[in-house]
Amino acid sequence: MTTTSAASLATDQRSLGDPDVRYPLWPPLTSGCPKTSTDEVAYPVEVDYAYDRVPAGLFDGQPPRTGLDRWAPLLPPLAAPGLGEGGTPLVELSPGVFVKDESRNPTWSHKDRLNRCTVGAALGSGAPGVVVASSGNHGASAAAYAARAGLRCVVLTGTDLPPAMDAFLHAYGAVVLPVPTAARWPLTRRIAEHFGLQPVSNLTRTHTGHAFGPEGYKTVAYEIHADLGVPAAVFLPTGYGELLFGVWKGFSELRRLGVTERVPRLFACEPATGAPLAAALRQGLPAAHVAVGRTDAYGIDCPVNSYRGVLAVRGSGGRAVPLTDEQLRSAQAELARSGLWAELSAAAGLAGLRACADEDFDGPVVCVSTSTGFKDRGVGAHRSEPADPEWPAVRARLRAAGLAE
Amino acid sequence: MTTTSAASLATDQRSLGDPDVRYPLWPPLTSGCPKTSTDEVAYPVEVDYAYDRVPAGLFDGQPPRTGLDRWAPLLPPLAAPGLGEGGTPLVELSPGVFVKDESRNPTWSHKDRLNRCTVGAALGSGAPGVVVASSGNHGASAAAYAARAGLRCVVLTGTDLPPAMDAFLHAYGAVVLPVPTAARWPLTRRIAEHFGLQPVSNLTRTHTGHAFGPEGYKTVAYEIHADLGVPAAVFLPTGYGELLFGVWKGFSELRRLGVTERVPRLFACEPATGAPLAAALRQGLPAAHVAVGRTDAYGIDCPVNSYRGVLAVRGSGGRAVPLTDEQLRSAQAELARSGLWAELSAAAGLAGLRACADEDFDGPVVCVSTSTGFKDRGVGAHRSEPADPEWPAVRARLRAAGLAE
Numbered sequence: 001m002t003t004t005s006a007a008s009l010a011t012d013q014r015s016l017g018d019p020d021v022r023y024p025l026w027p028p029l030t031s032g033c034p035k036t037s038t039d040e041v042a043y044p045v046e047v048d049y050a051y052d053r054v055p056a057g058l059f060d061g062q063p064p065r066t067g068l069d070r071w072a073p074l075l076p077p078l079a080a081p082g083l084g085e086g087g088t089p090l091v092e093l094s095p096g097v098f099v100k101d102e103s104r105n106p107t108w109s110h111k112d113r114l115n116r117c118t119v120g121a122a123l124g125s126g127a128p129g130v131v132v133a134s135s136g137n138h139g140a141s142a143a144a145y146a147a148r149a150g151l152r153c154v155v156l157t158g159t160d161l162p163p164a165m166d167a168f169l170h171a172y173g174a175v176v177l178p179v180p181t182a183a184r185w186p187l188t189r190r191i192a193e194h195f196g197l198q199p200v201s202n203l204t205r206t207h208t209g210h211a212f213g214p215e216g217y218k219t220v221a222y223e224i225h226a227d228l229g230v231p232a233a234v235f236l237p238t239g240y241g242e243l244l245f246g247v248w249k250g251f252s253e254l255r256r257l258g259v260t261e262r263v264p265r266l267f268a269c270e271p272a273t274g275a276p277l278a279a280a281l282r283q284g285l286p287a288a289h290v291a292v293g294r295t296d297a298y299g300i301d302c303p304v305n306s307y308r309g310v311l312a313v314r315g316s317g318g319r320a321v322p323l324t325d326e327q328l329r330s331a332q333a334e335l336a337r338s339g340l341w342a343e344l345s346a347a348a349g350l351a352g353l354r355a356c357a358d359e360d361f362d363g364p365v366v367c368v369s370t371s372t373g374f375k376d377r378g379v380g381a382h383r384s385e386p387a388d389p390e391w392p393a394v395r396a397r398l399r400a401a402g403l404a405e
Numbered sequence: 406m407t408t409t410s411a412a413s414l415a416t417d418q419r420s421l422g423d424p425d426v427r428y429p430l431w432p433p434l435t436s437g438c439p440k441t442s443t444d445e446v447a448y449p450v451e452v453d454y455a456y457d458r459v460p461a462g463l464f465d466g467q468p469p470r471t472g473l474d475r476w477a478p479l480l481p482p483l484a485a486p487g488l489g490e491g492g493t494p495l496v497e498l499s500p501g502v503f504v505k506d507e508s509r510n511p512t513w514s515h516k517d518r519l520n521r522c523t524v525g526a527a528l529g530s531g532a533p534g535v536v537v538a539s540s541g542n543h544g545a546s547a548a549a550y551a552a553r554a555g556l557r558c559v560v561l562t563g564t565d566l567p568p569a570m571d572a573f574l575h576a577y578g579a580v581v582l583p584v585p586t587a588a589r590w591p592l593t594r595r596i597a598e599h600f601g602l603q604p605v606s607n608l609t610r611t612h613t614g615h616a617f618g619p620e621g622y623k624t625v626a627y628e629i630h631a632d633l634g635v636p637a638a639v640f641l642p643t644g645y646g647e648l649l650f651g652v653w654k655g656f657s658e659l660r661r662l663g664v665t666e667r668v669p670r671l672f673a674c675e676p677a678t679g680a681p682l683a684a685a686l687r688q689g690l691p692a693a694h695v696a697v698g699r700t701d702a703y704g705i706d707c708p709v710n711s712y713r714g715v716l717a718v719r720g721s722g723g724r725a726v727p728l729t730d731e732q733l734r735s736a737q738a739e740l741a742r743s744g745l746w747a748e749l750s751a752a753a754g755l756a757g758l759r760a761c762a763d764e765d766f767d768g769p770v771v772c773v774s775t776s777t778g779f780k781d782r783g784v785g786a787h788r789s790e791p792a793d794p795e796w797p798a799v800r801a802r803l804r805a806a807g808l809a810e
Contacts, residue, residue: 062467066494066632083744084496084506089471089489091511101489104509106496106744108777128809148744152808163785164569171746171778175806176789183794190796195808227471339488339511339553341576372513372779373576380568380785384581389588391595401580403557403600404533 006069008077009050013211016307017043028076028121030192030199032208041286042204044308045211046249047076051256059259063087063223068116071219074253076212080120080149085112086219090227093338096364098231099350100224101340102371107144107168109137109346109371110243113216115200119145121212122198129153131197133184135161136299137371142200143174154191156184162377206287207240207306214308217246218253224366225254231264232363233318235356237348237370238268239300241277241309247368248312264366266318268309269352271295271325276305277313278320286310295325296377299345299370321352330354332373341373411474413482414455418616421712422448433481433526435597435604437613446691447609449713450616451654452481456661464664468492468628473521476624479658481617484525485554490517491624495632498743501769503636504755505629506745507776512549512573514542514751514776515648518621520605524550526617527603534558536602538589540566541704542776547605548579559596561589567782611692612645612711619713622651623658629771630659636669637768638723640761642753642775643673644705646682646714652773653717669771671723673714674757676700676730681710682718683725691715700730701782704750704775726757735759737778746778 013029015021017036023029023045032042054073063070067082083106090098102110119142122130129152132142139155146153153174157165161178169176179187185203192199202209220243224231230251236244244266251263268277273293280288286307295301313319328344331351335342349367373379387397399405418434420426422441428434428450437447459478468475472487488511495503507515524547527535534557537547544560551558558579562570566583574581584592590608597604607614625648629636635656641649649671656668673682678698685693691712700706718724733749736756740747754772778784792802804810 084494084509087492087494089492091489101511103513104489104511106506106509107746108508108513108779144744144746147742152806154803154808157789159791161789163788164779166787166789167781167784168746168778170789171741172744173742175803175808177792177794177799177802178789179792179794187794187796187799191799191803194800195803195810197808336576337552337578339549339577341512341549341573373573374513374569374777374779376572379572382571383568384562384566384571384575384583386564387582387584389582389584389592391592394582394592394596395599397582398559398580398596398600401557403559403580403602405599 006072008075009053009073010047010076011050012048013045014048015043015045016311027125029211031203041307042206042208044208044306047212047215049074054257059222059225059254063226068113068216068219071222074218076117076120076215077124078116078120079124080116080145082116083112083144083148085116086223088223090366091340097353098228098364098366099335099340100220100366100368102369103342107137107141109141111137111141113219114213114242115141115145117212117216118142118200118210119149119151121210122151123149125198127196127198129197130200131188131191132201133188134201136165136375138201140165140168140172143169143172147172154197156187164374164380202240206304209240209242214242214246217243218250220368221247221250221254225260228364228366230260230262231366232361233265233267233365235267235269235349235352235365235367237300237345237368238270238277238309239302241268241306241312244268244312245308248316252315263316266312266316267352267356268313268318268320269348270320270322271297271301272322274302275320275322276302277309278322280305280310281313281320297325297328297345297348298377299343300348321355323348323351323355327351327355335369340369342369343371343373343375346370411477413480414458414478415452415481416455417453418450419453420448420450421716432530434616436608446712447611447613449613449711452617452620454479459662464627464630464659468631473518473621473624476627479623481522481620482525482529483521484529485521485550487521488517488549488553490521491628493628495771496745502758503633503769503771504740504745505625505771505773507774508747512542512546514546516542516546518624519618519647520546520550522617522621523547523605523615524554524556526615527556528554530603532601532603534602535605536593536596537606538593539606541570541780543606545570545573545577548574548577552577559602561592567780569779569785607645611709614645614647619647619651622648623655625773626652626655626659630665633769635665635667636771637766638670638672638770640672640674640754640757640770640772642705642750642773643675643682643714644707646673646711646717649673649717650713653721657720668721671717671721672757672761673718673723673725674753675725675727676702676706677727679707680725680727681707682714683727685710685715686718686725702730702733702750702753703782704748705753726760728753728756728760732756732760740774745774747774748776748778748780751775
């Protein structure tokens with residue numbers, strides 16, 4: 001259970017609302033920037049580093065398969081033990097189109113990169129555990145990292161938690177509380193305050209989340225760069241935009257450090273039923289609230305965006321791509337035909353690329369697939385009927401399925 | 406969809422019943438060695454290589470995260486495209502105890518290493534697809550690699566297929582036929598013959614399986630060696646023993662090539678309800694048939710062993726470790742408390758280590774965890790009741806769960 005990370009070069013926290021507003025590194029801010037946030041918009045904070053002290057060669061060679069520790073200088077202090085997160089492969093779907101398969105993480109989603117950092121924040125703060133509002137990957141990942149660190153985890157889920165996710169959360173020993181949507185965020189805050197737990201999901205009216213979390217996602221950019229250089233574009237499933245921001249910040253750091261000369265265009269792939277980031281960009285706002293319609297992409301189904309997403313899309317010259325469930329299903333099927341079974345939300349990256357047929361990319365593109373098909377709502381609801389085992393019936397069935405005799 | 410593997414050094418197939426009995430490399434034998442097999446025991450074949458031509462430096466440095474291609478010289482021809490299989494991390498559970506987490510593979514089990522090779526055999530043989538009898542990881546993995554290669558896949562499952570596995574198999578476009586147990590193997594053979602599909606599961610009375618499959622598992626040994634050197638022992642969940650044999654062969658090759666000086670002791674971890682390998686070893690037989698009792702470890706629940714397992718355990722100075730479901734559940738819980746949610750069968754490796762408290766190991770030990778908790782039968786059967794969202798109720802519940810105020 002020992003970690004052997006190099007020292008973090010993190011220096012302090014900095015407001016995204018005003019980069020001149022700074023806070024000490026500890027305690028991590030879990031409700032955004034108090035000084036610049038208004039009644040309408042909560043501004044997140046990010047972590048700043050002593051960039052002039054980044055070790056030479058940090059970005060040389062292959063990323064190892066041994067967790068985020070390799071990148072420790074540019075991450076918040078990795079106080080919590082790792083589980084071998086990150087180091088996920090790029091699978092070439094067709095020439096120049098790569099899928100970054102984040103289902104290869106310890107809890108089979110990208111969220112492990114974030115929770116390595118947030119649970120480290122809890123441990124570093126002396127909190128006895130974490131509390132998180134999530135019906136999906138974030139909750140399970142927080143539960144796993146908390147268990148690994150010997151901390152407690154309370155997960156406030158919706159009352160429509162998919163049964164497989166229920167088993168998943170309980171496996172790690174989390175306390176699971178399925179409560180109505182309106183109760184989740186007030187309870188998260190109250191539980192955090194009363195029991196001294198570190199909140200690792202959002203507490204504010206427009207999304208801010210945990211200061212340390214999106215830093216973990218920078219490693220997606222570092223890895224893509226190590227495997228491929230700087231691609232022309234990266235397509236990202238986008239809910240509150242923490243992954244999107246992390247990838248943008250990672251590529252920005254590579255440019256800032258002189259490792260690369262440019263950043264890829266980032267495409268934020270949202271369910272069309274809501275698409276708050278698209279609304280914010282269209283209206284020129286830091287954050288927008290939207291009505292959320294019915295979508296099966298429950299992992300990225302958000303009524304409000306974060307200012308982080310605006311910065312990432314604008315800063316990279318990308319755009320938001322709203323996607324229908326039909327487009328998501330089509331991309332999910334395309335991935336499965338290539339041997340990759342992704343959660344519907346996770347297929348948004350590829351769906352976004354397919355929706356941008358009018359764009360011309362001068363180089364390879366990467367679609368991030370965030371998680372596995374096991375986590376979809378419908379999984380487990382259907383069971384195949386027994387087949388007639390007599391040969392004429394089997395033969396007829398296989399012929400009907402297109403197999404040649 | 407291009408592969409860039411170095412050339413395979415595979416030369417021919419060799420009988421495990423008599424190493425002087427050889428066959429050409431193509432076609433791959435799918436029913437063991439016809440010359441040495443008897444009515445009682447079917448002997449498997451293995452692949453032999455031009456070991457004197459192994460490139461210098463093949464075992465130097467870190468294994469990459471880009472699939473089995475790195476090891477192409479010592480694998481059967483990798484004719485089928487990969488999905489970034491292998492390269493899984495070792496997670497340190499406690500000082501000197503490592504878990505090789507095979508749930509980080511493309512279909513979240515170790516079977517992907519095998520099916521990269523068997524689907525390559527189908528493609529190299531000009532077969533239009535594969536047929537496999539499996540209710541679990543093997544079927545899904547074969548389906549994924551077949552889809553990736555543009556081939557068809559027929560999966561003969563039991564009629565008690567867990568619903569999540571049903572969704573998993575269908576996702577990759579496999580034809581799924583749930584049939585009674587007694588019908589599965591005759592139908593596998595008949596479908597293979599009639600439709601020209603490559604059978605990638607067993608067809609013989611004692612287990613032989615596909616000649617190319619276990620070769621893929623050698624890479625588990627290569628990776629453990631690259632990360633850790635030669636451990637004192639490796640504990641492996643054992644059904645038909647293909648993984649066990651592959652790991653043994655991999656370490657044996659490293660010794661043969663002068664890369665290492667010894668092999669680790671291999672412990673075959675079987676459900677006590679059947680444990681055919683333990684029976685074969687006890688009785689001094691190449692293979693034993695056993696009555697199979699009730700176990701939830703459906704992935705490794707076998708009525709007969711393969712001679713491969715006997716060779717691996719004897720050759721490495723290891724032993725078979727029969728395990729009760731209670732021991733398996735205890736190991737599954739221990740893994741989950743460390744942040745790793747494993748299938749019950751997958752926890753057999755750690756359960757085996759815990760059952761061998763009397764053994765003294767002079768060096769680190771590795772427990773292989775083969776797959777994820779999502780694949781267990783019970784997953785999806787339970788849904789948490791909604792919690793009372795009022796603060797006094799929530800507070801009481803968290804206090805009852807042991808959280809301090």
